[in-house]
Amino acid sequence: MRRSPSQVVPEQNEFTTPVVRLEHADARTGAERWRVTLPATESSPLVAGGLVWIGDWAGDVRAFDARTGRLRWTFHADGPVKSSPSLAGGHLFVATYGGHLYALDPSTGAELWRASAQTRLFRHGRFY
DSSP states (O other): OOOOSEEEEEEOOSSSSOEEEEEEEOTTTOOEEEEEEEEOOSOOOEEETTEEEEEOTTSEEEEEETTTOOEEEEEEOSSOBOSOOEEETTEEEEEBTTSEEEEEOTTTOOEEEEEEOOTTTEETTEEO
16 A cells, blocks of 8 residues: 555654654655654645645644655744645745734745734634
8 A cells, every 4th residue: 555655643642732743655665754743733744845844733834854854944823723734836825723824935934924814714713
């Protein structure tokens, strides 16, 4: 059975804070290349251009080198990351439960801009 290149796997630990394991595998063979443990997330990883991006409930967006698993950068947002990262027009987009949509530089994690979500888009803990 072939695995997707990057996946999030729930993990048990001795702490009360939920964590997940981000695994990255060779697309041809399915062999695991690397893995890291992260705070819990409802975000799926995005793999493009040699990087893997993922957001978590701690409010962090992280970029990892897809080949080595080395952490390239971390950006701290205003709340738990709700959305899976999206890449468009040279920007990395993530939305948070803090009510903001962020555009980040995908290479550095620098905030390019942020916008407040309108009430009709962000209601009752849901981002539409």
